[in-house]
Amino acid sequence: MLKKYIRTFLLFLNCAAYIYGQTDYLIFNAINKVSVDSLKANLRILTGIDSFYNNGQYKKITSRHKECPGNVYAREYLIAKLSSYGLKVDIEEFEEDGENIIALQKGRAASNSYVIxxxxxxxxxxxxxAPGADDNGSGTAAVIEAARLISNYDTKYSxxxxxxxxxxxxxxxxxxxxxxxxxxxxxxxxxxxxxxIGWDGNNDFKADLHSDGKPLTSLLADEIISINKNYLINLNIELVYPxxxxxxxxxxxLQNYPAVLLIEDFYSPKETPNDFNPFYHSPLDQMWRINYDFYKKMTQLALAAISFRAEIFAEEGQIPLVNILYQNYPNPFNSSTVISYFLANDGNAKLKIFDLTGKEVASLVDRYHVKGLYQINFAAEGKLASGIYYYALITESGSEIRKLLFLK
Ligand SMILES: [Zn+2]
Structure with a gap:
C-alpha cells in the first residue's frame, strides 16, 4: 500500500510553512546527513586510489571486472562495510563465477515485504x-551510504x-x-x-528516471518525482518511458516487480545530444571527474525514496533531530531569492542577514514557529548593496549560517 502523503500548507506574507508528519522529519534528517566525504572515501577504495586492509593484508582494487582479482577484493570490502552497520550480509552465488552481495535490514512490522x-x-x-568510478562505483557507494544512514532507523518493511x-x-x-x-x-x-549517478558534464542537474509504464512502477516513479520536490532535493528529473x-x-x-532506474542524463530520448559520460567503460572513468553536487543529490533522492517506501521510524530520542538551513535559490540573485529552513522543534526562530563584518543588515523573521519546513521570499532590492552576505537561522538550540551573493 502506498502511504498517504500528509502535508498542511499555511501561507504567511512572503512565507510558506509546511507542517509534515513524523516520517518526513526523519527523512529530512537522514538525507541531510548524506556526506560527500563518506561517498568519496568509498570511491577511493573501489577505484584503487586507496588500499584497504582485510584478512591480514592490504589490497588494492584496480579493476572490479569479473575476471580480475579486484572483483573479489571489492566484494570483501563491501561485505565488511555492510556488516559494520549491523546488517545481515549474505552472498548469493550463481552460475560458476558470480556472487551477489545481499544485506538485509529486517522490517519491524512487515518483514516479509521488501524494498530494494x-x-x-x-x-x-x-x-x-578499470576504475569504473561513475559506472558503477557511484551507484555502489550510494547503496553503502544509504545503508550507513538508514540502518540507524527502524523500518516498517524490510x-x-x-x-x-x-x-x-x-x-x-x-x-x-x-x-x-x-x-x-x-x-x-x-x-x-x-x-x-555521478556524471553531470553541463551542470544542469538533469537525471533520468526509467519506467516500464506498468501501474505499480508508474506509482513508484510518480512518488520519486514528488519526493524530489517535497524534500527540496531539486534535481531536474525526466521520466523516461519506455x-x-x-x-x-x-x-x-521481467518478473513484474515495480522497479525504476535512476541514472544521469544518459539515454534520454527527448534531448539531443544527451550529456553522455564520454569516459564510459574506459580507464578514464575516474572519480575526480564526478560532479559531487549532482552525485550528492542523486544519493539523497535514492535514500529518501527508500526511506519513504520502507516507512522509516524511530523511538522518541533515538535520532536527535536537527535544524537545517538550506542554500538560498537562486544564488547569486539580482532581485529576490527564496530561503528555506527546517525546524525540528517548536520554538522561537530568527532569520537574519549580516554583512561580512558581522553587522546585522536585515531581520527577515523573528517569531514563534511550530516545527516544520519554512520558505521565505527575500526581496533584497533597495535594502542591500551588491555583495556577499551571511544569513543565519538562530534558535534556542544554536545557529546555522550560510552565504548568499546579491548582484544588482
Ligand atoms: Zn553500469
Missing part, C-alpha cells in the same frame, strides 16, 4: 585498469541493500536474484536501481 536499493559493483573494460555481480555480462546477477525472488513468491514493494532495458532494474521488470 541496488547497484552493480563490477566494472569495465575487461582488461587493464530493506535489502543489493550489490550485483556480472551486470556487464548481461545483467546476470540481478536476473538470478529476481528470477528466484519470483519463484519464492517474494513480496517486493519497490526496486530502485542506481547505475551511473525505459532502457540495459541495467539491472530490467531483471525485475
Amino acid at each position: 536499493i541496488c547497484a552493480h559493483y563490477d566494472s569495465m573494460p575487461p582488461t587493464g585498469y 530493506v535489502v541493500y543489493a550489490l550485483w555481480d556480472n551486470e556487464e555480462q548481461g545483467l546476470r546477477g540481478s536476473n538470478y536474484y529476481a528470477t528466484n525472488a519470483a519463484l519464492r513468491g517474494d513480496s517486493i514493494l519497490a526496486v530502485i536501481n542506481l547505475d551511473m 525505459g532502457t532495458t540495459r541495467s539491472d532494474h530490467y531483471s525485475f521488470w
Whole structure:
C-alpha cells in the first residue's frame, strides 16, 4: 500500500510553512546527513586510489571486472562495510563465477515485504585498469551510504541493500536474484536501481528516471518525482518511458516487480545530444571527474525514496533531530531569492542577514514557529548593496549560517 502523503500548507506574507508528519522529519534528517566525504572515501577504495586492509593484508582494487582479482577484493570490502552497520550480509552465488552481495535490514512490522536499493559493483573494460568510478562505483557507494544512514532507523518493511555481480555480462546477477525472488513468491514493494549517478558534464542537474509504464512502477516513479520536490532535493528529473532495458532494474521488470532506474542524463530520448559520460567503460572513468553536487543529490533522492517506501521510524530520542538551513535559490540573485529552513522543534526562530563584518543588515523573521519546513521570499532590492552576505537561522538550540551573493 502506498502511504498517504500528509502535508498542511499555511501561507504567511512572503512565507510558506509546511507542517509534515513524523516520517518526513526523519527523512529530512537522514538525507541531510548524506556526506560527500563518506561517498568519496568509498570511491577511493573501489577505484584503487586507496588500499584497504582485510584478512591480514592490504589490497588494492584496480579493476572490479569479473575476471580480475579486484572483483573479489571489492566484494570483501563491501561485505565488511555492510556488516559494520549491523546488517545481515549474505552472498548469493550463481552460475560458476558470480556472487551477489545481499544485506538485509529486517522490517519491524512487515518483514516479509521488501524494498530494494541496488547497484552493480563490477566494472569495465575487461582488461587493464578499470576504475569504473561513475559506472558503477557511484551507484555502489550510494547503496553503502544509504545503508550507513538508514540502518540507524527502524523500518516498517524490510530493506535489502543489493550489490550485483556480472551486470556487464548481461545483467546476470540481478536476473538470478529476481528470477528466484519470483519463484519464492517474494513480496517486493519497490526496486530502485542506481547505475551511473555521478556524471553531470553541463551542470544542469538533469537525471533520468526509467519506467516500464506498468501501474505499480508508474506509482513508484510518480512518488520519486514528488519526493524530489517535497524534500527540496531539486534535481531536474525526466521520466523516461519506455525505459532502457540495459541495467539491472530490467531483471525485475521481467518478473513484474515495480522497479525504476535512476541514472544521469544518459539515454534520454527527448534531448539531443544527451550529456553522455564520454569516459564510459574506459580507464578514464575516474572519480575526480564526478560532479559531487549532482552525485550528492542523486544519493539523497535514492535514500529518501527508500526511506519513504520502507516507512522509516524511530523511538522518541533515538535520532536527535536537527535544524537545517538550506542554500538560498537562486544564488547569486539580482532581485529576490527564496530561503528555506527546517525546524525540528517548536520554538522561537530568527532569520537574519549580516554583512561580512558581522553587522546585522536585515531581520527577515523573528517569531514563534511550530516545527516544520519554512520558505521565505527575500526581496533584497533597495535594502542591500551588491555583495556577499551571511544569513543565519538562530534558535534556542544554536545557529546555522550560510552565504548568499546579491548582484544588482
Ligand atoms: Zn553500469
